[in-house]
Amino acid sequence: MGKNLVQKILGAHLLEGELVPGKEIAIRIDQTLTQDATGTMAYLQFEAMGVPKVKTELSVSYVDHNTLQSGFENADDHRFLQTVAAKHGIHFSRPGNGICHQVHLERFGVPGKTMLGSDSHTPTGGGIGMIAIGAGGLDVAVAMGGGPFYLTCPKVVGVNLLGQLSPWVSAKDVILEVLRQLTVKGGVGKIVEYCGPGVATLSVPERATITNMGAELGATTSIFPSDEVTLAFLKAQGREQVWSKLKPDEDATYEEMITVDLSSLEPMVACPHSPDAVKTVREVGSIKVDQVLIGSCTNSSYADLMKVAGILKGKTVHPTVSLGIAPGSRQVFEMLARNGALADLIAAGARILESACGPCIGMGQSPNSGAVSIRTFNRNFEGRSGTADAKVYLSSPEIAAAAALTGLLTDPRELGEAIDVVMPEEFLIDDRMVLAPAEDPSTVEVLRGPNIKALPINQPLPESLKAEVILKVGDNITTDHIMPAGAKILPLRSNIPAISQHVFAGVDSTFADRAKAAGCGIIVGGQNYGQGSSREHAALAPMYLGIKAVITQSFARIHRANLVNFGILPLTFASEADAAKVSQGDILEIADLSAKLGNSETLEVRNVTTGEAFWVRPDLTARQVAIIKAGGLLNYTRLQG
Numbered sequence: 286m287g288k289n290l291v292q293k294i295l296g297a298h299l300l301e302g303e304l305v306p307g308k309e310i311a312i313r314i315d316q317t318l319t320q321d322a323t324g325t326m327a328y329l330q331f332e333a334m335g336v337p338k339v340k341t342e343l344s345v346s347y348v349d350h351n352t353l354q355s356g357f358e359n360a361d362d363h364r365f366l367q368t369v370a371a372k373h374g375i376h377f378s379r380p381g382n383g384i385c386h387q388v389h390l391e392r393f394g395v396p397g398k399t400m401l402g403s404d405s406h407t408p409t410g411g412g413i414g415m416i417a418i419g420a421g422g423l424d425v426a427v428a429m430g431g432g433p434f435y436l437t438c439p440k441v442v443g444v445n446l447l448g449q450l451s452p453w454v455s456a457k458d459v460i461l462e463v464l465r466q467l468t469v470k471g472g473v474g475k476i477v478e479y480c481g482p483g484v485a486t487l488s489v490p491e492r493a494t495i496t497n498m499g500a501e502l503g504a505t506t507s508i509f510p511s512d513e514v515t516l517a518f519l520k521a522q523g524r525e526q527v528w529s530k531l532k533p534d535e536d537a538t539y540e541e542m543i544t545v546d547l548s549s550l551e552p553m554v555a556c557p558h559s560p561d562a563v564k565t566v567r568e569v570g571s572i573k574v575d576q577v578l579i580g581s582c583t584n585s586s587y588a589d590l591m592k593v594a595g596i597l598k599g600k601t602v603h604p605t606v607s608l609g610i611a612p613g614s615r616q617v618f619e620m621l622a623r624n625g626a627l628a629d630l631i632a633a634g635a636r637i638l639e640s641a642c643g644p645c646i647g648m649g650q651s652p653n654s655g656a657v658s659i660r661t662f663n664r665n666f667e668g669r670s671g672t673a674d675a676k677v678y679l680s681s682p683e684i685a686a687a688a689a690l691t692g693l694l695t696d697p698r699e700l701g702e703a704i705d706v707v708m709p710e711e712f713l714i715d716d717r718m719v720l721a722p723a724e725d726p727s728t729v730e731v732l733r734g735p736n737i738k739a740l741p742i743n744q745p746l747p748e749s750l751k752a753e754v755i756l757k758v759g760d761n762i763t764t765d766h767i768m769p770a771g772a773k774i775l776p777l778r779s780n781i782p783a784i785s786q787h788v789f790a791g792v793d794s795t796f797a798d799r800a801k802a803a804g805c806g807i808i809v810g811g812q813n814y815g816q817g818s819s820r821e822h823a824a825l826a827p828m829y830l831g832i833k834a835v836i837t838q839s840f841a842r843i844h845r846a847n848l849v850n851f852g853i854l855p856l857t858f859a860s861e862a863d864a865a866k867v868s869q870g871d872i873l874e875i876a877d878l879s880a881k882l883g884n885s886e887t888l889e890v891r892n893v894t895t896g897e898a899f900w901v902r903p904d905l906t907a908r909q910v911a912i913i914k915a916g917g918l919l920n921y922t923r924l925q926g
């Protein structure tokens with residue numbers, strides 16, 4: 286039987302298990318990437334493993350998140366990251382060099398390779414034909430140490446692309462259409478593989494926009510074939526030697542299949558506050574816009590920003606709109622500067638931001654209260670902009686630029702003839718801001734400022750668990766709810782005692798103090814608990830506060846894996862209705878937990894407060910059970926020797 290592309294690449298990297306959806310498999314990881322907000326912890330964990338040099342083919346440490354140095358903390362982190370990279374065989378992309386996913390696509394991605402990244406938008410690499418998966422920093426640290434990456438073998442969803450995009454319709458509209466069809470839960474446990482005749486009509490950066498936002502589907506990753514278009518992109522990046530042709534067999538099969546006719550798409554937006562609340566611009570109508578932000582790892586390629594420059598050239602930003610633009614990489618930034626497009630953006634009144642994540646991660650540019658903000662980013666969760674009541678719409682760069690000029694949500698087709706950007710035959714290649722690791726690591730001293738605190742180490746799982754429900758929350762709790770980001774909190778990422786004070790701060794400001802005082806606690810949640818980012822602090826900080834178990838109706842994949850990695854037991858209600866049997870403040874007890882875990886499909890939970898009982902499912906593999914019992918992956922890895 287013919288193989289799809291995912292089966293081919295996973296098969297070539299398979300270390301344990303069989304490619305049967307739902308079964309646990311282990312794969313070899315060729316490349317890793319980290320960004321600074323998760324990287325400090327990943328490298329502290331890597332150091333704790335005692336491996337002198339990374340064992341991957343390539344590992345790159347990027348600084349793109351916490352670049353707003355309003356105190357010493359971020360700069361201390363950057364210095365730690367630079368020195369730890371030099372010492373352990375890791376390339377270091379300096380602050381200012383760009384957003385990890387964009388730079389990696391341009392300078393390091395290789396078709397057919399596997400990559401693990403401590404950032405949920407690592408699937409951007411699927412645009413160049415990689416199996417690129419987002420994971421917690423600890424998983425990435427283990428991969429750097431040469432360990433396999435364990436995952437549940439996903440189903441493969443084929444997306445058959447037909448036709449080609451009409452003028453003013455872009456790659457963002459393609460992924461918004463897929464989100465509209467599949468929703469933010471539609472990709473859970475799946476890899477999305479794009480196929481069909483429409484693939485050849487999309488450039489690599491366009492494909493990367495689509496695979497980037499596959500993260501919003503909850504998908505493990507997304508991937509495009511590697512074809513002549515990929516070769517042309519790699520050639521223009523001076524890297525054609527890493528190209529190989531990769532495509533599914535003619536008779537390949539997929540567990541699910543959807544079709545998207547590119548020709549039938551029109552400009553769309555994701556409405557507040559979810560990336561799958563997708564409507565056409567025509568449906569939403571001409572709402573007033575206060576802010577436009579263009580950039581992020583989703584939409585800040587050379588072609589994206591050249592289109593924006595073309596739309597804004599000779600015009601002026603609307604007087605009531607603030608327009609911010611952050612180029613995705615130094616390569617893009619410098620090319621725009623050299624060809625004059627940057628001058629057009631500045632002349633039009635754009636506020637040019639550093640080549641970094643910036644406002645996408647809440648680093649500045651919070652809009653006015655009640656604002657409508659149009660962003661080319663990938664997330665529009667409530668409050669992520671830094672303004673609690675702002676309404677964020679996600680759009681293509683074309684829609685964003687049109688709104689910046691008119692002050693209204695505008696269908697870009699009203700602007701007249703579309704801007705056609707031809708991909709350059711040669712990108713500007715200058716890797717001086719990527720530092721190679723030291724030739725002699727013994728000469729490198731790893732520099733730690735006072736913001737780099739020792740890793741908290743968890744205790745093994747207790748024999749029985751009796752603990753208070755410190756918090757009960759509803760559906761769709763994001764990692765932003767659990768561990769907020771933003772300019773005040775992000776600098777504390779390498780300081781767990783300090784950052785843990787902010788856990789659930791926006792949901793219940795007393796959570797951290799109550800959890801710490803209890804010393805041992807449980808969280809109860811609804812559906813899709815932990816959706817959003819890969820941030821392992823959403824597991825690590827609750828662990829530090831004494832959380833031992835989280836019981837929900839369902840979990841988001843990466844967060845569930847992070848809970849296991851930090852020794853927090855992820856449990857789901859055997860009967861979803863039983864969530865009603867628990868209230869905040871109740872005392873729950875699971876007797877003989879350690880003995881039963883791994884031996885029974887369900888565990889009985891006794892609600893000591895009400896006298897009722899209900900059943901929960903651990904759904905853990907034997908390896909995950911061993912990790913939980915050891916108190917987390919770091920303890921487990923050490924025990925393995």
Ligand code: F3S
Nearest residue numbers: 406581582642645646
């Ligand atoms: Fe950065 Fe936002 Fe992407 S934080 S990595 S630009 S999702």
